[in-house]
Amino acid sequence: MPSPKRAPRRFFVLVTLRLLSPFLPRHGPVLMLSKTFCIKLGTLKQPAEAATMQFVAKHTSISIPRVYCAFERKGCKYMLMERMQGHILRNGWLERSAESKEKILAQIKTMTDQMRRILCGSLFDSYEGGNEKAPEANRLVEWHNRYCGKPVFTHGDLNTMNIMVQGDDVYWEYTSAWHVNPYDEFWREDVDKFLEPHLEELDMERVRRRFFGDF
Template sequence: MLSKSRRVEIGSLTQPAEGATMYMVAENTSIPVPKVHCAFERKGINYTPMVRIPGKMLRLGWLDRSPESKAKILSQIKGIVDQLRLIPPPSDQVISNIAGGPLFDSRLGGGSYHGPFNTLQEFHRHLREDYDGDEDLPDANRLVVRHKQYCGKPVLTHGDLNTMNITV
């Protein structure tokens, strides 16, 4: 039964790997995340029953906040991102969702699912849609050069961190 303290994410955009991610974050950080009861798919629809975290979306009332309040929230978000990046990856040099499967991002071309990728270079090449340089596009060429440089090992991050999925 649903109540003010429970919610279920439902839909084709809800990913079962999100439940595994929230569980891993809860186990390895002090970041407040909803307690996920389970995550499953039935008849092409994904369900993630979880405990609701009290509060409201950050975007609601952001413009009315004082500069001090905004600075405090931004500092807390930085701390959260820092904690996420300290969680050891499940495997070396793989860019994937937490369960090792494809990343979900409907903003990228070529469908909503991408990867998994064995290297950062493979991931970056995918993001560039296999673009590998052209003399007539100096800005794009600089991006290709930057992507080919070593930038460290992959870390856990939030793929679409924004004011609609942060609760205050």
Template sequence: MASQPINDTFLIRWAIHILYKMLSIRWISRILSYTRLIKYIGPGVLIILWSVCVKSTPFTLLAEASAMRFVSENTKIPVPKVYSAFEHRGRVYIIMELIDGTCLAGDWCRRTPDSRTRILNSLRGMMRQLRQIPNPSGASISNIDGGPIYDQRLPGPHQWGPFRNIADFHRELRGNFEEPVCNGEFVPDLARLIDFHKQPWPASVFTHGDLSSFNILARGDEVVGIVDWETAAWMPPYWEYTSTWHVNPYNPFWQEEVGRFLEPFPEALTAEIYRRKFSGD
């Protein structure tokens, strides 16, 4: 099922269209930036009047807005409130709440051990809530709307699937290898990867997929927001752990914390190393 727009009204479309037209005029853009009425905080992401965030990148999808609304309706995890989401001329725009907080990447290394523990305990509870949401389709691999999953870290195309089950996803992930033979030679690491993939799997679980310290916001010792849900999907139970462990080369310190708020899957982490070796990641 294709992801649907949210609160897609003529007035909102008109306002966003006028805003981007104004920003394309250099002197107007400079005035808006100087007065801080508009502020860019990243490629394709801007802040309006200190309280509203507009996200529109070449990779922004309506499924991200659907995921945030879904999490808000089914958990107590703090996520941005989605005001509107629509597609215009092949580009998606998400208008959402700007959460007042500081990303953990900015001050994690300066926090006390007690402060870190409080935050990680809070994150553990939030991830438990996420895992407790039942997948209505069982073990399928898909985005929240039943469509393809998106992840720039996956080899080849950024959008995959959807898949009927975890086995089909794993088969695609390892390049459809069914036997541990490459160029006529037995490959032990490929054999280990296939064995890992072919074990029995429980139902897929809802997964953020990009839990970098850059995407977790806090005020003091309180987690006030988890953002960037573009990779959110129904994924294998281990996926959150392995993706978070590998998520961002610019905050390697986060790898030391992953096992303190997510269930560790050491076997999956080893299998992911094998997969990356064969896919050239």
């Protein structure tokens, strides 16, 4: 298998998928090329996800898989990235000792705290310049500002299937983490151990989901 460092990366991805896709192990949308490389593909958000991963890697010390390239071609999106060793946290969580769980949850808390400390930029760019042409939008923002704190950077889907561990080391928010995957009901018991509880917001999230669905 040629190294992506020696060939144009997009070409490498497309040729590899054409020739080897039927023979590669796959976990959901991710094809495992080797012990060090994998390709994530689909139709949703790979380029945006890649940019977010690179942003987090630049501004924190969180272990983020290295992204080699991300692009779209004919309606399909591709991301060539580093394959992290380990397994998803969900596997064996209930069998872990209290000491092991405490160590892992402490690391997750440190990671979420780092993301929340990233300085937040403006919600508007210099081209748009704000909501002067839509005063009703300003009213909506002001209403939310009475109840919401300052926006922070966080992980919107922090469930045990999105956290990689090797031993007791974590590799890779409150309402999104608490509203867990249907197979992750046990995770609710531990969310408060690494995220500050926001019970009123959680209640509002329940209401939102009742009327508007999960997303």
